[in-house]
Amino acid sequence: MxxxxxxxxxxxxxxxxxxxxxxxxxxxxxxxxxxxxxxxxxxxxxxxxxxxxxxxxxxxxxxxxxxxxxxxxxxxxxxxxxxxxxxxxxxxxxxxxxxxxxxxxxxxxxxxxxxxxxxxxxxxxxxxxxxxxxxxxxxxxxxxxxxxxxxxxxxxxxxxNGSYTSALENINIEIASPKVKEVSEFEMISDKLSRMEDKLDSFNKIISKSDNLQQKNNSLESEINKEKLELIARSRMEMWKNLSPEELNSEKIIHEFNKYNR
The missing domain is CATH 3.40.50.450 (Rossmann fold)
Structure with missing residues (x-):
């Protein structure tokens, strides 16, 4: 100023x-x-x-x-x-x-x-x-x-002469005041318990969402592993098609065949 x-x-x-x-x-x-x-x-x-x-x-x-x-x-x-x-x-x-x-x-x-x-x-x-x-x-x-x-x-x-009036003289400003409501001890406790129940309910919903996410994650991992095994099996089958009869009858090939075709 x-x-x-x-x-x-x-x-x-x-x-x-x-x-x-x-x-x-x-x-x-x-x-x-x-x-x-x-x-x-x-x-x-x-x-x-x-x-x-x-x-x-x-x-x-x-x-x-x-x-x-x-x-x-x-x-x-x-x-x-x-x-x-x-x-x-x-x-x-x-x-x-x-x-x-x-x-x-x-x-x-x-x-x-x-x-x-x-x-x-x-x-x-x-x-x-x-x-x-x-x-x-x-x-x-x-x-x-x-x-x-x-x-x-x-x-x-x-x-x-006392006749002066300010430009703001006739402006009235009403200020709002907070209302006070009296409640009994029982009502106060009930209200607090209700608030606690609401908070617990919200917390349980969060946990439930977390569990659902974990389940979806486990399911996704299972699908990925399944597709991975199927891809390996298909690769093996393509490889076996090019083997001779003698090679197909070897113990190693038989073991691998049984492993991916159960």
Whole structure:
């Protein structure tokens, strides 16, 4: 989260008026692909600061927090504590979008802005967004600054009179909770025994399959041996056909004949 800016928090008591004196800024600051150079972002920041100044507020980028020692803690602290925040979602900067999401979770005032070349993300389509020209044309930027300043002033007044409503104010999220079923000791034991029987049945099926495979293997070996012997016998018979009568009557040939023709 090296690319961050400020946020705001909205108090809910009469003493809050004195706290509505600053406006956080969440926006990119590092150079990206053209036209989003570092100089471009500096010019956008200047425009936002002009609008904030016209609303009689002090601009406060979220990464600014002298009381904190780390950049990350600066950003998070300001995102949750600033009374109002302006977030620039131009070019859909990942860090900025993450910080915008964090700010939305606070239900505190958030104003979105973007340039006219950036598509409006579906996730925040229900939140009003002010558009400025990516070219930063002076005349159009002046109109943008005035409109943004008026919006800031309106939000300040709505917070003071208690009429401000967050974009997420009316969204209700129902969280499912696990159901608990009470069972007797007998039911619990019966259930465990049933599970054990199922496991034993599965185990027996595995053993049965193993036995069947072994039987098939033995049968296959028997068939192979039988075919092997028959092949040898046929070879012997072919050999005997070429023997003379004297050779056929020898004891060795008679023994071999009896061996393969039983």
């Amino acid at each position: 090296s690319d961050k800016r400020t946020t705001s928090s909205v108090p809910n008591h009469d003493s809050q008026d004195s706290l509505l004196n600053s406006c956080g800024i969440i926006m990119p600051i590092s150079a990206q692909a053209d036209p989003y150079t570092a100089e471009h972002w500096r010019s956008v920041r200047t425009a936002l600061e002009h609008a904030i100044d016209k609303a009689k507020l002090t601009s406060k980028p979220v990464w600014d927090n002298p009381a904190s020692e780390t950049i990350t803690s600066n950003i998070i602290k300001n995102i949750y504590e600033e009374p109002i925040i302006i977030g620039d979602i131009s070019n859909h900067n990942a860090n900025v979008m993450l910080e915008i999401g964090m700010r939305l979770s606070t239900k505190k005032p958030l104003i979105l802005v973007k340039d006219n070349e950036t598509d409006y993300p579906f996730d925040v389509k229900d939140i009003t967004c002010f558009t400025y020209p990516v070219s930063l044309d002076y005349g159009k930027m002046d109109s943008f600054i005035k409109s943004l300043s008026i919006r800031l002033t309106d939000i300040i007044e709505s917070v003071k």
